Every structure is written in structure tokens, then in C-alpha cells.
Amino acid sequence: AKAEGPGRSAVFDTSMYDRVRERIELEAALRAALAQNQLHVAYQPIVRLDTGRPLGAEALVRWHHPDRGAVSPAVFIPLAEEAGLIGAIGDWVREEAVRQLARWRAEGVVADDFSMSVNVSPRQLNDPDLPMIVSAELTRHGVPARALALEMTESVMVDGSSVTTRVLFELRELGVRLLVDDFGTGFSALGYLRRFPVTGVKIDRSFVSGLGQSIEDEEIVRAVVAMSHALGLSIVAEGVETRRQRDALAATGVTQGQGWLWGAAVPAPEFRERWHAGRPA
Numbered sequence: 195a196k197a198e199g200p201g202r203s204a205v206f207d208t209s210m211y212d213r214v215r216e217r218i219e220l221e222a223a224l225r226a227a228l229a230q231n232q233l234h235v236a237y238q239p240i241v242r243l244d245t246g247r248p249l250g251a252e253a254l255v256r257w258h259h260p261d262r263g264a265v266s267p268a269v270f271i272p273l274a275e276e277a278g279l280i281g282a283i284g285d286w287v288r289e290e291a292v293r294q295l296a297r298w299r300a301e302g303v304v305a306d307d308f309s310m311s312v313n314v315s316p317r318q319l320n321d322p323d324l325p326m327i328v329s330a331e332l333t334r335h336g337v338p339a340r341a342l343a344l345e346m347t348e349s350v351m352v353d354g355s356s357v358t359t360r361v362l363f364e365l366r367e368l369g370v371r372l373l374v375d376d377f378g379t380g381f382s383a384l385g386y387l388r389r390f391p392v393t394g395v396k397i398d399r400s401f402v403s404g405l406g407q408s409i410e411d412e413e414i415v416r417a418v419v420a421m422s423h424a425l426g427l428s429i430v431a432e433g434v435e436t437r438r439q440r441d442a443l444a445a446t447g448v449t450q451g452q453g454w455l456w457g458a459a460v461p462a463p464e465f466r467e468r469w470h471a472g473r474p475a
């Protein structure tokens with residue numbers, strides 16, 4: 195019995211039970227999806243704000259469930275973390291993205307300095323073998339390490355183990371770029387930016403959405419820009435949807451953006467079609 199609307203508290207236990215069962219079902223389905231190649235990778239361009247030229251792309255995993263349709267990664271990534279599946283999913287997404295990047299480089303779809311961003315979860319970064327695996331993967335596909343960027347949340351560095359710290363330094367040693375994802379949403383103590391070999395930050399969409407209207411958001415972005423420049427970090431603004439936001443970002447000194455203004459994440463063939471040889475938006 196699915197409890198809906200008012201009066202649901204009477205069947206609270208039933209609905210709790212349903213939710214647990216639903217999670218177990220979804221988890222089993224996710225396991226099957228991974229085994230049966232039902233996951234896909236979509237690519238969203240990261241562009242120069244002034245010209246719209248693509249500088250890179252972010253690989254975002256997609257799951258099309260046979261009955262439920264598209265399941266949001268915001269739902270199934272946390273599930274995968276809890277179920278211990280994130281390592282397998284994350285490895286699969288990264289290798290797929292590196293393989294795609296190698297193909298696009300060989301075909302001249304992207305420039306030599308184009309970089310592919312892939313999300314990495316805290317658990318993946320706690321695996322001491324990760325640098326070796328990434329290094330072998332890059333070699334196998336003939337992709338230079340600087341063309342790969344790994345995106346991680348601030349929590350990785352704030353809560354990270356000594357293994358994670360070593361993994362980050364080894365990845366950076368390889369030449370892989372390390373970006374702080376959703377920058378600004380997690381922690382106010384920024385000391386980790388100096389302690390870890392981070393190369394850039396991605397300003398969270400929540401600060402970008404108010405640009406052009408909110409003085410506060412503009413001040414926050416200005417502060418992020420000043421600090422990032424002082425530390426030699428690259429900056430990408432996420433979730434840019436309007437020209438107004440783009441222009442406000444440019445006025446604060448941000449040069450790179452990602453968002454629906456230029457395009458959502460799309461499957462590889464569409465990305466190629468739209469962005470081949472740096473065709474601007």
C-alpha cells in the first residue's frame with residue numbers, strides 16, 4: 195500500500211517498509227544494469243565564456259531503467275555508494291570517458307588541450323591502487339594525463355584518510371588535474387586548498403543562479419575568483435543558464451563555464467555533431 199497525501203501517518207510503518215523494499219529493488223536493478231551494460235555516459239561541454247569555444251567536457255553517468263525510465267544520478271549514485279557499487283561504476287565511467295577522449299583526439303573532434311572531467315567518489319579516492327589504475331588506463335588509450343581532470347567534493351579533503359591524501363598526491367604527480375566540485379557548498383575552512391594538490395575549483399550552481407540579481411552571490415564569486423587567482427587555481431562556473439549570468443561571471447573575471455546556456459549533457463555522437471572542431475554555440 196503506497197501512502198499518499200494527507201492521513202499518511204496512519205500507515206507510516208507500511209510506507210517505511212515500502213521505501214526500504216523500493217531501495218533494495220533499485221539496488222538489485224543497479225547491479226544488473228552495471229552487469230548488462232545499461233549505463234551510459236553523457237558529455238556536457240565546458241566552454242570559454244567569451245567565445246563559447248569548448249575547452250573540455252564533463253562525463254556524467256546515465257541510467258535508463260527498463261521500466262522506470264531515466265533514473266537521476268542524484269538518486270542512484272548515493273545508492274551505489276552505500277551498496278559498494280560506486281567503485282565499479284566509477285571505474286567504468288572513467289574508462290569509457292578516457293576511451294571516448296582518445297577517439298575524439300584521434301579524429302580531430304577536440305583540440306589537443308581539451309580536457310575530460312570525470313567525477314570521483316570518496317571511496318574511489320580511498321583505494322591505494324587508483325593512481326596505478328588511472329596511469330595504466332591513460333597509457334593504454336594514449337591519452338596524456340593533463341587531458342584528464344578528476345572532480346571531487348570538498349568532503350574528500352576534509353574527511354579524507356591518509357590513503358586518500360597519498361592517492362591525491364600520486365594522481366597529481368602523474369599530471370592529472372584535480373578539481374574541487376560544487377565549490378562553496380561544503381565547508382568554510384579553506385585550508386585544504388593549500389594542503390592538497392588541487393588545480394582548480396568548480397563554482398557551484400547555487401552561487402551562479404543569482405548572478406545578475408543578487409549582490410551577495412556576486413560578492414561570493416568575486417571572492418572565489420580573487421582567492422583562486424592568488425592560489426593559481428583554475429575556475430569553472432557551473433549551471434550557467436542565462437546570458438545575464440554569463441556576463442556577470444565574465445565581469446568578475448571567471449573565464450570558463452558549463453551549463454544549459456551552451457548545452458546539457460548529451461550522448462557522444464551528439465556531442466561530436468555539435469562541437470566538432472570547436473564549433474561554437
Ligand code: C2E
Binds near residue numbers: 238255315375458
Ligand atoms: P555535478 O557533478 O554537480 O554535475 C552537474 C549536474 O548539474 C549534472 O546533473 C548536470 O546535468 C547538471 N547541470 C548542468 N548544467 C546545468 C544547468 O545549466 N542548470 C541546471 N539546473 N543543471 C545543470 P546530473 O547529471 O543529474 O548529475 C548529478 C550529480 O550526480 C553530479 O553533480 C555528480 O555529483 C553525480 N554524478 C554524475 N555522474 C557521476 C559519476 O560518474 N560518478 C560519480 N561519483 N558521481 C556522478
Ligand code: CA
Binds near residue numbers: 252313345375
Ligand atoms: Ca561534477
Ligand code: CA
Binds near residue numbers: 375376396398
Ligand atoms: Ca558540480
Ligand code: CA
Binds near residue numbers: 376398399432
Ligand atoms: Ca553541483
